[in-house]
Amino acid sequence: MVDVELDGDPWRTMPADAVVRSGLLVGRELDRGAARTLARELRRFKALGAAVTALRHRDLSSQRLDQRLASRGVGPVARADALAALERSGVIDDNRAAEGRARGLAQRGQGDAAIRFRLEEEGFAAEVVADALAQLDPEVDRARALVVRRGRGPATARWLASRGFDADVVESAMGEFAPEA
Secondary structure (H helix, E strand, O other), X not given: OEEEEEOOEEEEEEOHHHHHHHOOOOOOOOOHHHHHHHHHHHXXXXXXXXXXXHOOOXXXXXXXXXXXXXXXXXXXXXXXXXXXXXXHHOOOOHHXXXXXXXXXXXXXXXXXXXXXXXXXXXOOOHHHHHHHHHOOOOHHHHHHHHHHHHOOOHHHHHHHHHOOOOHHHHHHHHHOOOXXX
């Protein structure tokens, strides 16, 4: 943080990044152009701070992060600048975020349809969702593991179907544990 004086009197304490990027120097006149530049840099700094705060607990899609910033009153130019900076630095990566989210949902017993729905609802593009699903263990293997854990029966079949597993996958996973005739 930098203490800025105006006409020799304390004016404001501002982020050093905004002061440097706006070109404020000791003795420089704060004319209309310099004031606009400083205001733009302050908006950019606040947008970046809000974005980092939103990402504090888990990765978000760039679309969801843009929506969060908009709901906090961040203007479109500042949002675009903040998102671009975070994408360049690798903080925002839709592929990584979607893969991690898909993996977490699969570990909690979700099928591909439920995972696809959830990821698309969270703002990930269809091709990113497809890539994330391709990184998971096959759906039928996940369903088989759940049948082993929960037991074979109609209740387990209904539970798998309610968790977004495809009907053919449920049938396949349940059929493999049928008693031999």
